[in-house]
Amino acid sequence: MGLRKSPKNMNQKIFIKTFGCQMNEYDSNRILDLVKKIGYEKTEIYENADCYLINTCHIRDKSKEKVYHEIGRVKKKFRLKKKPLVIIAGCVAQAENQEMLEREPYIDFVIGPQSYHKINNAILNYEKQKKKIQEIEFDADSKFDYLSKIKNSSSKVSSFLTIQEGCDKFCHFCVVPYTRGPEYSRPFNQILDEAKHLADSGSKEIILLGQNVNAYNNDGYRLSDLILGIEKLNEIKRIRYTTSHPKDMTEDLIEIYKSSKKLMPLVHLPVQSGSNKILKLMNRKHTVEEYLKIYDILKKFNPKIEFSSDFIISYPGEDDQDFKFTCHLIDKIRFINSYSFIFSPRPGTPAENLNLIEKKISIKRLEKIQNLLFENQIQMNKSLEKNVINVLVENLTDDKTKTFGRSEYMTPVIFNGNKSDIGKVVQVRINKSNRTTLFGEIVSNSNQKVA
Ligand code: SAM
Ligand code: SF4
Ligand code: F3S
Numbered sequence: 001m002g003l004r005k006s007p008k009n010m011n012q013k014i015f016i017k018t019f020g021c022q023m024n025e026y027d028s029n030r031i032l033d034l035v036k037k038i039g040y041e042k043t044e045i046y047e048n049a050d051c052y053l054i055n056t057c058h059i060r061d062k063s064k065e066k067v068y069h070e071i072g073r074v075k076k077k078f079r080l081k082k083k084p085l086v087i088i089a090g091c092v093a094q095a096e097n098q099e100m101l102e103r104e105p106y107i108d109f110v111i112g113p114q115s116y117h118k119i120n121n122a123i124l125n126y127e128k129q130k131k132k133i134q135e136i137e138f139d140a141d142s143k144f145d146y147l148s149k150i151k152n153s154s155s156k157v158s159s160f161l162t163i164q165e166g167c168d169k170f171c172h173f174c175v176v177p178y179t180r181g182p183e184y185s186r187p188f189n190q191i192l193d194e195a196k197h198l199a200d201s202g203s204k205e206i207i208l209l210g211q212n213v214n215a216y217n218n219d220g221y222r223l224s225d226l227i228l229g230i231e232k233l234n235e236i237k238r239i240r241y242t243t244s245h246p247k248d249m250t251e252d253l254i255e256i257y258k259s260s261k262k263l264m265p266l267v268h269l270p271v272q273s274g275s276n277k278i279l280k281l282m283n284r285k286h287t288v289e290e291y292l293k294i295y296d297i298l299k300k301f302n303p304k305i306e307f308s309s310d311f312i313i314s315y316p317g318e319d320d321q322d323f324k325f326t327c328h329l330i331d332k333i334r335f336i337n338s339y340s341f342i343f344s345p346r347p348g349t350p351a352e353n354l355n356l357i358e359k360k361i362s363i364k365r366l367e368k369i370q371n372l373l374f375e376n377q378i379q380m381n382k383s384l385e386k387n388v389i390n391v392l393v394e395n396l397t398d399d400k401t402k403t404f405g406r407s408e409y410m411t412p413v414i415f416n417g418n419k420s421d422i423g424k425v426v427q428v429r430i431n432k433s434n435r436t437t438l439f440g441e442i443v444s445n446s447n448q449k450v451a
Helices: 022-038 061-077 090-103 116-129 140-147 188-200 223-231 251-259 276-282 288-301 320-333 359-383
Strands: 012-018 040-042 051-056 085-089 109-111 133-135 158-162 205-209 238-242 266-268 306-308 310-313 339-342 388-396 403-406 412-415 425-433 438-442
Touching: 012 022, 022 040, 022 051, 022 090, 022 116, 022 158, 022 205, 051 061, 051 090, 061 085, 061 090, 085 090, 085 116, 090 109, 090 133, 109 116, 116 133, 116 140, 158 188, 188 205, 188 223, 205 223, 223 238, 223 251, 251 288, 276 288, 276 320, 288 320, 310 320, 310 359, 320 359, 339 359, 359 425, 388 412, 412 425
Parallel strands: 012 040, 012 051, 051 085, 085 109, 109 133, 158 205, 205 238, 266 306, 310 339, 412 438
Antiparallel strands: 388 403, 388 425, 403 412, 425 438
C-alpha cells in the first residue's frame, strides 16, 4: 500500500461530515491527513466537493437515519452537477456495509473504522474500475502502524489522540464491540511520538481517546504511564482522557490523581444506571457500590475533582424503583455535565429484542433525569461566579470580539482576551454564567487566588 501521488487528484476537494464520538472526529482528521497524499484538499463548502465522505455513528437508531438523510441532501444539491465520489466510513459502514450499498446506490464505497488507512488505494482503485467495494476488516495493528508514518496535522490548542480502540466488555445494549472490534492498545512509544509531534505543532492540551480508554494496556504500559509520559512535555499544559469504564479504574490510575500536575480534575466515568439490578441486566460488570468507592477515593485525594457520566434511561426491566435509584445516585454525586438517552435497541446486540418500556414513561423519566443533571450543571457554574479560574484559551469567538477557552472542567468560557492569549492558560474572573457557559474578564493581576 504505497503513498503514490495521483496527479489526477491534484486540487480535488474532499468534504467530510462527521457524526458520533470524539474518536470519529480523530478518525476524520486522520483521513484528511491520508487523502492529502493523493492530492485531495479539504473544503468546508460541501457543494464544492469532488469527494463527499460521511463518517458515521451507529450508537442509537436515529444516528443511522441521519446518514440516509444526509445522503438525500447531497443527492439534491448535486442533482445538476457532477456526482461526487460518495464514501461512507465509520461504525454504520462497518455494521451495514453490503446493506448500505444495496439500499442507496448513490454510495460508491464503504470503509470501516479499522480499515480507513486503506482509503487511498480504495479511491484510486475505484477511479480505475468503478466497482463498488467494502473495506471492513478489523486490522487495528496495521492501521496504526501505517498511520504512525503520516504526521497528525492537528495544530489546534486542544488535540485528540486515539490510544485505544474497540471493546471486549459487551454491554448488552451496545454496538461498539461489533463495529470497532476487539480491544486494541497502540504501542506506547508510537503514542508518545504523536503527542510530541502535537506539542511541537502548537497543542497545549491532549485528550487521550479510546472506547475504553482506561483499558489501555500495551506491554504492561497502562494509561497512568502514558499520562506521566505526556506530562513531561513542557508545551502540554493539560491532559484529559475519555471514555473510561468503572471496571478499569485501576489503582495506578486512581493514584495518578495525587501526583499529576496536568491531569484535569474532571472524571468522565459512565455509570449508565443507579440500580444494581439494571447494571446486571445490562452486563455492565460493575455495581453502584464499586462506582461510589471510586468516587469517594478520588474526592478524598482532591475535593476539587468532579464527575460527569452517561446514562441510559428505560433500559428494558427498569421499574420505578430502579429509576429512583438512578435519581438518588445523581443527587449524591452531583455530576456536573452528563449525557442521557433513552435506550435504543441496536441490531445484533443481546438487548435487541427485549420488551421496551412505554414511550410516554421513558420520555417522562428522561425529562426528570435531565432536569436533575441540568440543575447540577447550573449550580456548579453559579458557584464559580465572582471567582477567578484558570482558562486555556482556544480561539477567538466567531464574531472575533471575544476570546473562547475552557475551564479545568471543560466548560466553555467567553471573556475579553486577545488573540495573543491563544494557547495560554490565563486567569479569568467569572461574572456571569448559564447552564453551559461561563462569562468573565481576564485578570491582569495574577496574584489573585484561583478557585
Ligand atoms: N465505553 C463507554 C462506557 O463503558 O460507558 C461508553 C462508550 S459509548 C460509545 C457512549 C455512550 O452511548 C454509552 O455510555 C451509553 O450511555 C450510550 N449508548 C450506547 N448504546 C446505547 C443504546 N443502545 N441506547 C442508548 N444509549 C446508548
Ligand atoms: Fe459499549 Fe462501553 Fe459497554 Fe464497551 S464498555 S460495550 S463501548 S458501553
Ligand atoms: Fe458512534 Fe462508533 Fe463512536 S457507534 S459513538 S462512532 S464508536
